[in-house]
Amino acid sequence: MKGKKLIAVAAGAVMAFTLAACSGSGAGDDSSADATTSAAPAESNGGDAAMEKGTIGVAMPTQTSERWIADGDAVKKGLEAEGYTVDLQFAGDDIPTQSQQIDSMITNGSQLLIVAAIDGTALSGQLEAAAAAGIPVIAYDRLIRDTPNVDYYVTFDNYKVGVQQATSLLVGLGILNEDGSEGDAEGPFNIELFAGSLDDNNAFFFFNGAIDTLQPYIDSGVLVVPSGQTEIEQVATLRWAQETAQKRMEDLLTANYASETLNGVLSPYDGISRGILTALSNAGYGPTIADGMPVVTGQDAEIASVKLINDDVQFATIFKDTRKLAAQAVVGALSFLDGAEPEANDTTTYDNGVKVVPSYLLDSDIVYKDNITSLLVDSGYWTADEVASGVAE
Ligand code: GAL
Numbered sequence: 302m303k304g305k306k307l308i309a310v311a312a313g314a315v316m317a318f319t320l321a322a323c324s325g326s327g328a329g330d331d332s333s334a335d336a337t338t339s340a341a342p343a344e345s346n347g348g349d350a351a352m353e354k355g356t357i358g359v360a361m362p363t364q365t366s367e368r369w370i371a372d373g374d375a376v377k378k379g380l381e382a383e384g385y386t387v388d389l390q391f392a393g394d395d396i397p398t399q400s401q402q403i404d405s406m407i408t409n410g411s412q413l414l415i416v417a418a419i420d421g422t423a424l425s426g427q428l429e430a431a432a433a434a435g436i437p438v439i440a441y442d443r444l445i446r447d448t449p450n451v452d453y454y455v456t457f458d459n460y461k462v463g464v465q466q467a468t469s470l471l472v473g474l475g476i477l478n479e480d481g482s483e484g485d486a487e488g489p490f491n492i493e494l495f496a497g498s499l500d501d502n503n504a505f506f507f508f509n510g511a512i513d514t515l516q517p518y519i520d521s522g523v524l525v526v527p528s529g530q531t532e533i534e535q536v537a538t539l540r541w542a543q544e545t546a547q548k549r550m551e552d553l554l555t556a557n558y559a560s561e562t563l564n565g566v567l568s569p570y571d572g573i574s575r576g577i578l579t580a581l582s583n584a585g586y587g588p589t590i591a592d593g594m595p596v597v598t599g600q601d602a603e604i605a606s607v608k609l610i611n612d613d614v615q616f617a618t619i620f621k622d623t624r625k626l627a628a629q630a631v632v633g634a635l636s637f638l639d640g641a642e643p644e645a646n647d648t649t650t651y652d653n654g655v656k657v658v659p660s661y662l663l664d665s666d667i668v669y670k671d672n673i674t675s676l677l678v679d680s681g682y683w684t685a686d687e688v689a690s691g692v693a694e
Contacts, residue, residue: 358406463510473596608691
């Protein structure tokens with residue numbers, strides 16, 4: 302029955318000409334819509350057919366990281382510009398909340414889902430229901446695993462992001478120059494490694510790209526990992542949480558650095574980087590890199606971290622232009638809604654355990670202090686004032 306309703310809507314704009322006021326639900330980033338979840342609404346919400354083009358469900362993981370807020374807003378605006386209503390939900394990094402939000406999107410008649418999963422393996426049940434209802438599913442930034450019911454994946458070249466993170470660490474230590482040529486520094490340097498959340502497929506791609514880049518230097522003794530913790534399971538950070546990273550950094554310092562000096566930390570995400578920097582600063586490192594703060598990497602070009610880079614506290618981050626990602630998700634969604642297959646530029650890399658998901662990969666850049674302006678300000682991602690204040694306006 303859900304399928305019938307969807308097909309009626311998805312059959313094309315021709316059939317969706319009922320013009321009436323939109324319900325207004327989900328038109329913002331409030332999450333109050335989940336309160337209405339129940340088993341019944343599939344048949345009782347005929348009101349959604351009243352929208353000119355129908356509703357698209359957008360499920361984002363959390364608002365604690367500003368990137369997901371920007372991602373959600375950009376996808377929403379892009380789809381609204383095409384005449385769709387958007388049910389945008391954030392799940393507070395809570396898996397049951399996200400599952401419930403997706404259930405509601407399906408029962409409320411969403412025509413298509415765009416999902417950035419909290420736990421990439423936890424949505425099989427929801428996506429089975431989506432498939433039964435004929436609802437295409439786009440995995441957003443994070444691959445959804447262990448299900449045949451994901452149709453398209455928009456993301457960045459995540460292995461390359463990991464290579465870039467490791468490269469920025471090597472540049473910060475002076476082993477490489479920014480142009481990729483050999484630097485003057487010979488080491489040995491003490492480093493520690495951090496990875497993201499093991500339930501996020503991206504964490505493995507980032508870590509693999511990074512460790513493949515660092516391993517030759519570890520093998521030759523230029524880089525030393527005093528804790529001995531070099532496996533992803535040992536260095537992972539559940540939910541990418543800043544406090545968790547801070548605690549692990551504190552423990553690492555206590556256990557391994559009573560008489561050693563730490564020179565660098567591979568960090569996969571700016572929130573984790575800030576936790577690491579807090580621990581380092583509390584332990585007396587810094588305050589700036591010039592004063593002995595270890596070289597700390599990052600990802601996402603979050604404004605608080607861009608300011609830290611500008612202030613010579615964090616060494617680098619990776620800029621993934623979420624505006625481009627959101628635009629590609631919208632392009633993919635429109636293709637599905639037109640009954641076509643969206644363009645993929647990678648059909649081999651992202652095996653989700655059941656199938657290789659056709660993917661569209663975008664490029665990323667390393668941000669150093671000296672290219673903040675060219676990469677982030679000139680492109681309009683952040684203003685010069687935001688970089689100076691560390692606060693998004
Ligand atoms: C990853 C994402 C990163 C970062 C991290 C923590 O999935 O690719 O860019 O945002 O989650 O939110």
